[in-house]
Amino acid sequence: MQKTIRIINKGTKELAKDLVCKYLEERSYIVIEKKFKFRRQKIDLIVYDEKTKELVFVEIKIYNVTNISKEVDIERQEFLKAAAKNYNYEYGLYDIPVRFDKVELLLNNSIYKIRYIKNFFE
16 A cells, blocks of 8 residues: 655744754754755754764654655765765864764654654764
């Protein structure tokens, strides 16, 4: 059986980002950037993990049906690596380790569920 994903509108993306920020802040992350542009693309979130002392580039995937896990393709992974390198260079953050995490956010009306995946690629 094929499942369809509803197109997520701009307001939903901002709501999702706010939910994820709240989730991360409750877990000792500091939100640094909510929309960093690099090469005409955007990085969803850049946060600092106070526990591990790492700069974390977070990719957010939004769903409205259960049991869907969308992988981040190789091209997007390469973009994230380049963006992280550029970000660290631009702000002089040479000694801070970088990590790439993914958030899968299931939105169903007013109910949501967050699945946080650390180091979803190397």
